[in-house]
Amino acid sequence: MNLFDLSGRFALVTGSSRGIGYALARGLAGAGATIVLNGVSAERLAQARERLGEEFGDTRVHAYAFDVTDPERVTDAVDRIESEVGPIEILVNNAALQHRQPLLDVTLEDWNRVLTTDLTSAFLVGRAVARFQIGRGSGKIVNVCSVQSDLARPTIAPYTPRRAGCGI
Numbered sequence: 259m260n261l262f263d264l265s266g267r268f269a270l271v272t273g274s275s276r277g278i279g280y281a282l283a284r285g286l287a288g289a290g291a292t293i294v295l296n297g298v299s300a301e302r303l304a305q306a307r308e309r310l311g312e313e314f315g316d317t318r319v320h321a322y323a324f325d326v327t328d329p330e331r332v333t334d335a336v337d338r339i340e341s342e343v344g345p346i347e348i349l350v351n352n353a354a355l356q357h358r359q360p361l362l363d364v365t366l367e368d369w370n371r372v373l374t375t376d377l378t379s380a381f382l383v384g385r386a387v388a389r390f391q392i393g394r395g396s397g398k399i400v401n402v403c404s405v406q407s408d409l410a411r412p413t414i415a416p417y418t419p420r421r422a423g424c425g426i
Contacts, residue, residue: 265290268344270336272326272383273353275302278402282350287314291348294339295321326353326379336386345394349387351380352402 269286273279275297283293297303300323307321320343324335354376357368384399391397
């Protein structure tokens, strides 16, 4: 008996061209889901799609390059995914970046870039996907958090409140 069967389900994982997001997408595909990869680098995204397509089949792996911090691009991409791939039943908000620098050297621009990428994007993508999920009466949204919200280090000040904020 498979207790974690996602066959026939559709999942979007933001920030999934590499790292944790790639591993999450691979795990969802391994459980049977059709996955949609996301990233801003079209080249890295194509490479990730190719690798996962070889493992799970090209028809179950899709890639959409869009900036998760741009409200219009998010809305357009979610609309396209819903239309071209299928209903986003599972969203994993994973997109994130770190800016490693001592707090006193972090500029407001750097601070805002991290918070926009790591926190505001979860709101933007979550809102766009939730509009469809609410209409269907079902769906899951998972926001990836980090132990760094409790175990902050001196050089990742902008990252710490973002990862704590994802649970709000």
